[in-house]
Amino acid sequence: MTATVIDGKAFAAKVRGQVADHVARLKEAHGITPGLAVVLVGEDPASQVYVRSKGKMTVEVGMKSVEHKLDADTSEEDLLAVVKSLNEDTEIHGILVQLPLPGHLNEDLVINSIDPAKDVDGFHISNVGLLGTGQKSMVPCTPLGCLMMLRDHHGSLSGLNAVVIGRSNIVGKPMAQLLLNDSCTVTIAHSRTKDIQDVVRGADVVVAAVGRPEMVTGEWIKPGATVIDVGINRIDAPEKGEGKTRLVGDCDYDSCAEVAGAITPVPGGVGPMTIACLLANTVTACCRANGLAEPEGLTA
Ligand code: GUN
Numbered sequence: 001m002t003a004t005v006i007d008g009k010a011f012a013a014k015v016r017g018q019v020a021d022h023v024a025r026l027k028e029a030h031g032i033t034p035g036l037a038v039v040l041v042g043e044d045p046a047s048q049v050y051v052r053s054k055g056k057m058t059v060e061v062g063m064k065s066v067e068h069k070l071d072a073d074t075s076e077e078d079l080l081a082v083v084k085s086l087n088e089d090t091e092i093h094g095i096l097v098q099l100p101l102p103g104h105l106n107e108d109l110v111i112n113s114i115d116p117a118k119d120v121d122g123f124h125i126s127n128v129g130l131l132g133t134g135q136k137s138m139v140p141c142t143p144l145g146c147l148m149m150l151r152d153h154h155g156s157l158s159g160l161n162a163v164v165i166g167r168s169n170i171v172g173k174p175m176a177q178l179l180l181n182d183s184c185t186v187t188i189a190h191s192r193t194k195d196i197q198d199v200v201r202g203a204d205v206v207v208a209a210v211g212r213p214e215m216v217t218g219e220w221i222k223p224g225a226t227v228i229d230v231g232i233n234r235i236d237a238p239e240k241g242e243g244k245t246r247l248v249g250d251c252d253y254d255s256c257a258e259v260a261g262a263i264t265p266v267p268g269g270v271g272p273m274t275i276a277c278l279l280a281n282t283v284t285a286c287c288r289a290n291g292l293a294e295p296e297g298l299t300a
Contacts, residue, residue: 001223003260006149012272015148015298016061019279022295023062026286034286035064036094036120036278037086041079041105042072047098054096057275063282064091072102079105080113087115093289094120094282099170117289120281122174131177131300138281139300143175145273146207146228147182147300153226153262154205158183163200165189165216165250166209171230175207178300196220208250218255227256227263230270 026032036058040051051067058065068082079097086095095118101107111119116126122140130137139147150157162184166172172188180186189199191210200206200220208216209230221227231250240246249266257263264270280298287294 001259001261003227003257004153004262005257006153006226006228006262006264006269008145008149008264008269009272011149011152012145012276015273015276015280016057018295018298019276019283020061022283022287022298026283026292027062030290030292032286032290033062033064033091034094034283035066035089035092036096036282037066037068037089037092039068039070039079039082039086039095039097041070041074041098042102044100047100051098054275054278057279058282061279063279066092074102074105076105076109079110083110083113087113087118092118093286094118094278096121096278118285120278120285122281123169128169128174131174131181134181137300138285139178139277140170140174141274141277141281142171142209142230142270143178144277144281144300145270146175146230147178148277148297149264149270149273150179150205150226150228151182156182157205160184160204161187161202162205162207163187163189163203164207164209165196165200166207166211166230168209171209175209179205179207181300206251210250212250213248214250214252216251216256218252218257218259221256221259223259224261225259227251227260228270229253229256229264229266232266232271 055065095114111123116124119138122138127137162179164176167190176186176188197220205226207228213233229249229251234245237244237246
């Protein structure tokens with residue numbers, strides 16, 4: 001079998017189009033422009049690239065984009081004051097504090113200081129609890145993007161065996177919760193799981209989010225299963241020339257694609273969906289804040 005390729009780049013463009021339509025309607029009918037604030041502390045190059053990309057796409061869909069760039073040695077007090085001012089700003093509907101934060105800052109404390117209604121990352125403890133009890137919440141962007149692609153491919157996910165590899169708070173745990181809320185039978189596998197290959201081989205849906213390049217191979221995959229690869233790993237690529245690198249996922253694409261029914265590539269799979277879902281969450285937060293109908297198909 002050769003797997004259907006799930007085109008995350010095209011899917012993300014479609015989601016951004018839906019967000020842009022909704023933003024235009026909010027402006028026209030209600031005079032409201034959704035606003036997203038991103039807070040970056042320090043100069044981590046990967047974070048800087050990510051934040052720039054978020055700002056550009058926020059503006060492209062017609063939303064207001066605000067960036068707060070703070071020095072690496074910013075005190076916790078000063079950072080909390082920035083978050084407080086954004087919590088109180090009625091033109092801001094979504095707040096994202098870029099992680100990781102420098103070591104002297106308490107991430108949990110900072111994230112939990114964000115107004116849960118503006119927590120477009122879905123990391124606030126209130127949103128984690130709401131998701132865990134199947135209530136309306138803000139949902140973490142990467143798992144939301146995976147869920148959208150899975151729903152689009154399968155229609156209903158009810159009754160499917162899903163294995164999530166990885167137990168991070170950002171991807172693995174919320175992903176498992178979303179799949180459970182969609183009536184999958186869910187297993188979370190991780191570095192201590194015994195006979196992990198056998199566990200994964202039982203899955204109709206595999207979501208790999210471990211950060212280990214090409215760990216999952218075709219032998220692990222049940223024929224016809226759907227493979228969602230969240231990993232983005234840079235590895236050496238001597239075949240491209242000395243010192244060259246390439247991006248790979250947590251799944252060995254070629255061998256998995258021979259066995260799977262559908263698979264997301266890296267790059268061009270889950271990656272583009274994350275920012276698209278951040279924009280979707282911002283428009284959702286804006287609608288909720290104003291007591292207006294939420295956009296359909298853009299929430300969990
Ligand atoms: N750093 C890497 N990914 C993310 C994300 O989705 N949200 C935040 N806040 N920081 C990140």
